[in-house]
Amino acid sequence: MVDARNEAAKAFGFEPYQAAGDEEYMNQDQEAHFREILLAWKRSLMEEVDRTVHHMQDEATNFPDPNDRATQESEFSLELRTRDRERKLIKKIDEALGRLDDHDYGYCEACGVEIGIRRLEARPTATLCIDCKTLDEIREKQRG
Structure with a gap:
């Protein structure tokens, strides 16, 4: 059985952090571990943004049929809402990276x-x- 708490780290190819018994909380090793996770997550989101832009440019067609146009607009709208949520998440990731830099993370x-x-x-x-x-x-x- 896979531990659900560790799924986020494993999603980006990271193993859960194994702290030593007497290890200080948020030491350099832990900060480096979380910096890698945050940067990998941000990189993944940025790749999705690029994919969306290219997809919308490639798929943008002026369909003569109003139903086809409406379907395309609906799909684009859904993609843009998803990217907007991801944009907000990227901002949170940047804030977390800032807290890491300030040692407040x-x-x-x-x-x-x-x-x-x-x-x-x-x-x-x-x-x-x-x-x-x-x-x-x-x-x-x-x-x-």
Whole structure:
């Protein structure tokens, strides 16, 4: 059985980080591990952006049939929405890389505790520990 927490790291060919028992949290080795994951993720997203641009340029056709045009516009719209979400994710990746440069990566922005290696491998752009994230989601539900 594959551990679901390690899927993000394995998706880019990285093995989960194995910390030594007395290893300090977010040392240079851990920072390098997460920098590699973030850069690989960003590179993958940027390749998707390039593919989309080329696909839209190659497939852009002025169909005489209005139904064909509508289908093409719908497909392009869906692709652009997906790329917009990825653009926002690239921004989060860049922010995470900035936190790595400042040695603030891996610590909760709300309470300052360690986010944890496994949580960061599952979601490398995480900025909140699991407790603060849970409280944040509860507040969001209550607001509507």
